[in-house]
Amino acid sequence: MNLRTVLEQKSVAVVAGSGGVGKTTTAAAIALQAALHTNKRVLVITVDPARRLADALGVSNIGDQPVRIENAVFESSGLQPQGELWAAMLDTKKAWDQLVRRHAPDKETTDAILTNKLYENISSRFVQSHDYIAMERLFELHEEGQYDLIVVDTPPSAHASDLLDAPQRLAEFFDSRLLKFLIAPSRSRLAMLTAKPFMQLTDRLLGKRFLSDISEFFTLLESMRPGFIVRAEQVKALLASTECSFAVVTTLEPAAAHEAEGLIAELLRRDLELGALLANRVLPEYLLGTPPVSAHDFDGQNADDVQRVVTELQQNAVRFGHLARQQQQQLTDLSERAKILGTIPWISGELRSLEGLSVLGEMIW
Amino acid sequence: MSSLLDRRFLVVTGKGGTGKTTVAAALARLAAQRGKRVLLCELDATGDIAQPFGAENIGFTPTECEPGVFVMAMDTEKAMQEYVHLNLKMPFAFGLGPFARALDFVANAAPGVREILTMGKLCWEVKRENFDLVIADAPSTGHVVSQLDSPNSVGELITVGPLVNQTAWMREMLTDPERTGVVIVATPEEMPVQESLDLIARLDERTQTPIGAVVVNRVHPELFSRDDEVVFQNMKPLTDPAEQLLAAGRLALAMRHQQAGQVDDLRASLRSSIPLLFIPQSFATSEPKAVSNEIVESLAAEIDE
Numbered sequence: 195m196n197l198r199t200v201l202e203q204k205s206v207a208v209v210a211g212s213g214g215v216g217k218t219t220t221a222a223a224i225a226l227q228a229a230l231h232t233n234k235r236v237l238v239i240t241v242d243p244a245r246r247l248a249d250a251l252g253v254s255n256i257g258d259q260p261v262r263i264e265n266a267v268f269e270s271s272g273l274q275p276q277g278e279l280w281a282a283m284l285d286t287k288k289a290w291d292q293l294v295r296r297h298a299p300d301k302e303t304t305d306a307i308l309t310n311k312l313y314e315n316i317s318s319r320f321v322q323s324h325d326y327i328a329m330e331r332l333f334e335l336h337e338e339g340q341y342d343l344i345v346v347d348t349p350p351s352a353h354a355s356d357l358l359d360a361p362q363r364l365a366e367f368f369d370s371r372l373l374k375f376l377i378a379p380s381r382s383r384l385a386m387l388t389a390k391p392f393m394q395l396t397d398r399l400l401g402k403r404f405l406s407d408i409s410e411f412f413t414l415l416e417s418m419r420p421g422f423i424v425r426a427e428q429v430k431a432l433l434a435s436t437e438c439s440f441a442v443v444t445t446l447e448p449a450a451a452h453e454a455e456g457l458i459a460e461l462l463r464r465d466l467e468l469g470a471l472l473a474n475r476v477l478p479e480y481l482l483g484t485p486p487v488s489a490h491d492f493d494g495q496n497a498d499d500v501q502r503v504v505t506e507l508q509q510n511a512v513r514f515g516h517l518a519r520q521q522q523q524q525l526t527d528l529s530e531r532a533k534i535l536g537t538i539p540w541i542s543g544e545l546r547s548l549e550g551l552s553v554l555g556e557m558i559w
Numbered sequence: 560m561s562s563l564l565d566r567r568f569l570v571v572t573g574k575g576g577t578g579k580t581t582v583a584a585a586l587a588r589l590a591a592q593r594g595k596r597v598l599l600c601e602l603d604a605t606g607d608i609a610q611p612f613g614a615e616n617i618g619f620t621p622t623e624c625e626p627g628v629f630v631m632a633m634d635t636e637k638a639m640q641e642y643v644h645l646n647l648k649m650p651f652a653f654g655l656g657p658f659a660r661a662l663d664f665v666a667n668a669a670p671g672v673r674e675i676l677t678m679g680k681l682c683w684e685v686k687r688e689n690f691d692l693v694i695a696d697a698p699s700t701g702h703v704v705s706q707l708d709s710p711n712s713v714g715e716l717i718t719v720g721p722l723v724n725q726t727a728w729m730r731e732m733l734t735d736p737e738r739t740g741v742v743i744v745a746t747p748e749e750m751p752v753q754e755s756l757d758l759i760a761r762l763d764e765r766t767q768t769p770i771g772a773v774v775v776n777r778v779h780p781e782l783f784s785r786d787d788e789v790v791f792q793n794m795k796p797l798t799d800p801a802e803q804l805l806a807a808g809r810l811a812l813a814m815r816h817q818q819a820g821q822v823d824d825l826r827a828s829l830r831s832s833i834p835l836l837f838i839p840q841s842f843a844t845s846e847p848k849a850v851s852n853e854i855v856e857s858l859a860a861e862i863d864e
Contacts, residue, residue: 212575214750449576481807485800493795503790504804506783511807513780513842542813 197441197535197558200469201228204439206336206432207345207469210357211443212453216474219545220443220538221347222247222281223555229263229279230552231559234342237280239331241324241349247281250545256283260335263548271548280341284349289327297421307414324349325360326426333429355460358433361426439469444528446473446521451528458531470535472558473525477540481518484511563771563834563862564590566740568685568732570695570768572703572758573744574751578776582744582838583696584611585854589862591627592855595691598684602633602677602706603698629690635673638680674709675726682729685738700743700758707733707741707766733768740771745825747775747818752825759829770833774858775822777840779815782808836861 201207201224209221218240225238237260240247248256252267260282268275291308298304307313325348332346348357432438440461444454454471461468487508489501528534536558545551563569564586571583580601587599598621601608609617612624619637621629685693697703705712710726710733733739743758745751755773762768783791796802826835838857 214574214576214748447576453575478806478810480803481810483803485803487798487800487804491796491798491801491804493797495790495793499787499790500794503783503787503794506787507791507804507808510782510811511804514807514811516842540810540814542817 195533195535197224197227197470198231200439200441200535201343202232204437204469205341205343206332206438207343207441208332208348208357208433208438209345209441209443210348210457212450215443215445215450216538217443218247218347219250219551219554220441220472220474220558221345222250223551223558224441225281225343225345226279226548226551227555227559228343228345229275229277230273230555232277232343234277235280235340236277236343236345237282237335237341238345238347239282239284239328239335240347241284241328248283250547250551251279251281252548253281256281258282258285258288260340267548271552273548273552277342282335284324284328284331286324286327289331293327293330293422293425294418297418297425299417303414303417307411307418310411310414313411325357326363329357329360329429329433330425333425333432336432355457358460358464358466361429361433365423365426434464434466436467439467441470441472442468442532443472443474445475446524446528448520448524451524454528455531468532470558471528471532473528473534473537475540476525476537477514477518477521479518481511481514482522484508484515563740563742564593564595564692566692566736566771567738568681568693568695569740569742569771570697570703570707571742571744572697572700573774574746574754575699577744577746577751578838579699579744580607580696581611581854582742582774582776582858583694584608585858586742587628587630587692587694588625589855589859590692590694591625595627596689597628598690598693599628599630599696600633600681600684600693601631601696603696604632604634606632608632608696633677633680635676638676642676642679672713674706675713678706678709678729678733679725682732685732686728700754703741704758704761704765707762707768711766733766736769739769741768742771742774744774744776746777747821747825749821752821755825756828759833772834772836773825773829774836774838775825776838778822778837779811779818779840782811782815788812 207224209217209224211217221240222238225236228234229236240256248254251263252270253261253263260280263279263281265275294307295304298307328346328349332344335341336344442454442457442461444450458468458471487504489497489504492500492504525534525537538554538557541554545554569583569586571579571586573579573582583599587597590597599608601617606617608630609615612628612630614622614624614630616622617630617632619631619634621631624630681693681695684690697706710729714723714726714730741762743755745755759770762770782788791805791808794805796805822835829835836858838854838861841851841853843851
């Protein structure tokens with residue numbers, strides 16, 4: 195089993211992991227490999243805010259709508275794709291507005307929501323909105339059926355598993371008793387006996403206007419409920435289908451590896467497919483041993499100078515030996531959770547070209 | 560620059576995995592060593608704050624984990640109980656349980672409710688001066704703005720009521736550089752550096768909370784002097800182990816070079832009034848979570864510089 199066989203069989207690959215582990219780059223490298231070595235039409239959806247990916251892919255600007263990486267760009271990097279590579283960037287605000295337009299029952303409701311002062315706050319923050327939007331956009335593009343393989347780079351979340359929870363959270367939110375309570379007409383709300391302390395406390399704590407402001411907004415939201423719930427279920431179903439596989443990317447830093455372990459456990463628990471576990475920025479193995487070396491093992495120059503530098507290098511080797519052993523331990527711990535499908539060495543500098551991306555891609559292909 | 564520890568309220572944040580909990584704990588220990596009574600509060604309920612002190616069961620009521628360092632974990636429900644009890648003088652004839660569950664939903668949907676309770680509790684601790692210094696081990700960069708911005712966002716959403724009146728003095732405290740400082744922890748890597756700069760921009764724009772310091776954590780040591788680097792570049796290995804030793808040296812130089820580039824970017828984008836504090840990478844293998852005196856000492860040296 196390797197990444198190639200996984201990608202040949204799937205139409206969706208979700209690249210997950212904690213922030214800063216090289217997710218965006220890895221997602222791009224995976225998509226590039228698929229476009230190079232299979233005849234699929236591949237789309238990578240990224241959330242890269244720095245737009246470095248656009249640079250590396252040789253397109254001046256990636257937006258909400260997929261753009262194709264032209265063959266000329268491949269040629270200038272000495273590459274020849276068998277398939278096609280497309281790229282799109284997630285625009286959370288735009289995607290939320292689109293959702294509202296789709297699910298709101300009429301134009302008045304749409305306008306009322308889009309201009310509501312709570313809306314902006316909520317569309318940017320509420321129930322892991324970025325995560326939901328990433329999954330929603332994936333679903334939409336998958337439904338359109340224009341691509342044989344969609345690789346999604348996921349937003350940095352507080353917890354990588356938030357991504358998996360997002361559709362469910364949204365559905366739960368619309369189903370919650372609180373929402374029903376908030377949107378109930380205020381007279382019947384007061385009639386609910388259990389609600390009385392709640393009302394009293396909220397009014398005293400937050401002021402009388404607060405609840406009415408909020409309930410007005412949620413009444414608007416409620417009108418979109420059926421659409422949202424159906425959609426969230428569909429998104430969930432796509433993630434759980436045999437067409438979809440997850441790739442978990444991590445570095446061997448304790449915090450990132452810990453997140454990856456948690457994510458793997460969540461995938462298992464939900465019966466979602468872990469297609470690949472990839473370790474990034476791995477130190478070379480030779481650092482594990484500390485070879486017996488003296489100044490005699492080096493040629494030329496002043497012997498005292500060489501001796502001094504060798505001593506410094508030996509200290510350095512000891513320090514990096516520690517780091518490499520820590521990484522080795524993380525790697526062992528991780529491989530107990532899942533098979534590690536590929537490792538990417540620590541690379542100096544940034545990837546600025548398709549060529550660089552493909553070198554990286556070859557390592558995990 | 561000793562003014563960092565002379566402030567009354569430090570909010571420690573940073574991208575996840577950069578070691579902000581360790582830095583918060585080290586700052587607490589350092590301040591306590593200098594005779595201050597410190598309250599260290601974890602805001603994100605991960606329980607990680609207990610580890611640096613080898614403690615267990617940290618709760619809402621502060622525990623003195625070492626002389627002068629009182630550690631607590633934020634609990635919005637309890638913070639609200641305390642608030643209601645102190646401010647509204649409401650009898651607790653009814654349980655807060657259902658309300659707290661409801662609050663969970665409201666807090667998810669209505670920006671600022673949970674955050675205002677958290678910040679309210681901390682600001683109140685600063686105000687009543689039971690401690691010389693309150694240190695918050697705050698959420699990562701993505702979320703801390705809504706914490707610090709909560710007096711404003713609540714002010715926008717809630718137009719009347721007792722909570723609104725309270726936001727005024729909180730705002731004043733949170734924008735006072737004599738009393739408050741945000742400490743941003745980053746590692747010398749691209750994403751943490753970028754997130755730190757983004758955070759400063761957002762804080763400037765939305766909350767005007769003063770930045771106390773940016774702490775650059777896990778900085779690799781300088782390998783050798785410039786002269787020795789020339790010697791190094793000209794050394795020819797005669798054996799395989801010798802080549803490996805050189806390769807390890809080249810790797811270290813490349814990493815150090817990359818880190819230096821990130822630090823340069825950070826420094827170039829940072830206004831000069833914000834101090835940069837450096838903590839070296841620890842190569843020790845034992846207990847990565849424990850607050851080593853090594854970290855406390857390097858922080859002390861950097862702060863006093």
